[in-house]
Every structure is written in C-alpha cells, then in structure tokens.
Amino acid sequence: MAAIREQYPYLYETHLHTAESSACARSTGAEMARACKEYGYTGIFVTDHNWGGNTTVDRSLSWEEWTDRFEQGYLHAAEEGARIGLDVFYGYEAGYDGTEFLIYGVDSAWMKAHSQIRTATVEEQYRLIHEAGGLVIHAHPFREAGYIPDIRLYPQWVDGVEGVNATHSNSRSMAHNDPAFDQRAIAYAGQHGLPLTAGSDIHTTQLLGGGIAFRRRLRSARDYVQAVLNGEDYVLTNGEAWFDKAGNRIG
Numbered sequence: 001m002a003a004i005r006e007q008y009p010y011l012y013e014t015h016l017h018t019a020e021s022s023a024c025a026r027s028t029g030a031e032m033a034r035a036c037k038e039y040g041y042t043g044i045f046v047t048d049h050n051w052g053g054n055t056t057v058d059r060s061l062s063w064e065e066w067t068d069r070f071e072q073g074y075l076h077a078a079e080e081g082a083r084i085g086l087d088v089f090y091g092y093e094a095g096y097d098g099t100e101f102l103i104y105g106v107d108s109a110w111m112k113a114h115s116q117i118r119t120a121t122v123e124e125q126y127r128l129i130h131e132a133g134g135l136v137i138h139a140h141p142f143r144e145a146g147y148i149p150d151i152r153l154y155p156q157w158v159d160g161v162e163g164v165n166a167t168h169s170n171s172r173s174m175a176h177n178d179p180a181f182d183q184r185a186i187a188y189a190g191q192h193g194l195p196l197t198a199g200s201d202i203h204t205t206q207l208l209g210g211g212i213a214f215r216r217r218l219r220s221a222r223d224y225v226q227a228v229l230n231g232e233d234y235v236l237t238n239g240e241a242w243f244d245k246a247g248n249r250i251g
C-alpha cells in the first residue's frame with residue numbers, strides 16, 4: 001500500500017456531493033474541501049446531483065439562475081481549496097430516472113451557454129459533452145437501489161465506467177454496500193474496452209478515501225479528461241483496497 005502511494009502520490013476524489021446543491025448531502029463545499037485536504041487528497045471533483053437527480057436547486061428557476069445556484073457548492077469548495085491548498089474542479093452527476101453519469105471537463109459558463117443539455121437524451125448528452133471536450137462516465141452502473149428502477153447500460157454513449165464506488169465496497173460505507181456492484185461494473189467495462197474510474201460518492205465529511213491516484217499532479221479538469229481518454233497510468237482505490245486500471249486488486 002505504501003509503495004503504491006509512493007508511485008502514485010496524487011490522489012483525487014472524483015465523486016463528491018455538497019449540501020449546497022445535493023439534497024442528500026450533509027456537509028458544505030468548504031467542509032468537504034477541508035476534510036479532503038486533511039485526508040491527503042491532492043484534489044476533488046465536485047459532482048452534485050443535477051436537475052435530473054436529487055438537487056437542492058429549484059427546477060423552476062430560469063436556466064441562468066439555476067446554473068448559478070447549482071455551482072454554489074463547487075464555488076465554496078474551490079474558495080476553501082484555494083486557501084488550504086486543495087485543487088477543486090467542477091463536475092456534476094447527471095440523472096436519468098435513476099441512471100446516473102458523472103460529467104467532467106465543462107464548467108458553469110459552458111452550462112449557461114448550452115441550455116439544450118437540460119433536455120438532452122443520454123445520446124445527446126454524450127455528443128454535447130464531447131463537443132465541449134468533456135468526459136461522460138457511467139456512475140455505479142450496477143447499483144441496485146430503490147431510486148434506480150432499472151439497470152440501463154449505454155456502452156456507446158459513455159467514455160468510461162465508475163468501476164470502483166467506495167460506497168459499494170468500503171467496509172465503513174453506510175449505504176449501498178455490495179462489492180458485487182463493483183465487480184459487475186469492472187467486468188462490464190472490460191467487455192466493452194471502456195476505461196475504469198473510481199470515486200467515493202461521498203455525501204458527508206465521513207470520508208471513505210476512494211478515488212484515482214496519478215503519478216503527476218493534474219492541471220485542470222480538462223487534463224483529467226485527457227488523462228482518462230489517453231489511457232494514462234493511474235490506480236484506483238475504494239479507500240481500503242487498490243486496483244489497477246483493469247480492476248485487478250494490487251494492494
């Protein structure tokens with residue numbers, strides 16, 4: 001484990017919620033940033049639930065206002081991150097009747113200028129996010145839960161698969177515990193040749209420690225997008241175990 005951390009010192013949380021924008025989250029962006037810095041993360045991606053998911057932001061607001069309110073959790077995390085030395089990147093979790101996707105590489109200004117994303121189908125989302133230079137990752141594709149009526153797969157409309165979701169497989173997780181959800185996601189990604197990612201799906205400062213560790217520090221969310229698409233060397237963790245990019249346990 002220590003040897004893995006030495007080779008891959010730059011750890012990123014790729015799936016994190018804030019109370020400002022996610023109704024199910026308990027801690028603010030600033031609190032999450034402080035906890036993640038303390039844990040040893042180099043950076044975090046704030047991925048609050050969008051209009052199709054468990055958002056706190058009133059869906060009847062104008063698009064302009066909606067996007068402003070939606071990024072509050074990210075902004076508070078980023079402000080605190082700048083103060084304490086944690087890299088904070090914008091992202092979001094897109095919900096389609098319980099099927100969810102993690103979106104990276106776009107920002108609030110892009111959102112504002114592309115209101116068509118609000119009614120986009122899964123296929124249109126992929127095209128739009130790609131035109132913007134972003135990344136679409138299928139979040140926890142095999143999670144079984146009350147809010148997910150069906151497991152629906154879109155291998156042609158995603159860039160990768162969240163193969164390690166710490167809420168499934170970390171022993172300290174308080175929800176959705178079933179490591180088989182991760183095993184199925186890893187097998188699915190392998191069948192389709194899709195890259196794997198890892199994150200904690202964390203909603204409070206009781207961190208699980210999941211994420212992706214790189215050999216180098218990421219410069220931006222776009223840099224992360226390129227690292228995943230270009231097959232850069234990285235390792236995955238659920239905060240307890242470590243996995244290589246194919247999902248094989250290595251520590």
Ligand SMILES: [Zn+2]
Binds near residue numbers: 024049054
């Ligand atoms: Zn949530």
Ligand SMILES: [Zn+2]
Binds near residue numbers: 093
């Ligand atoms: Zn989530």
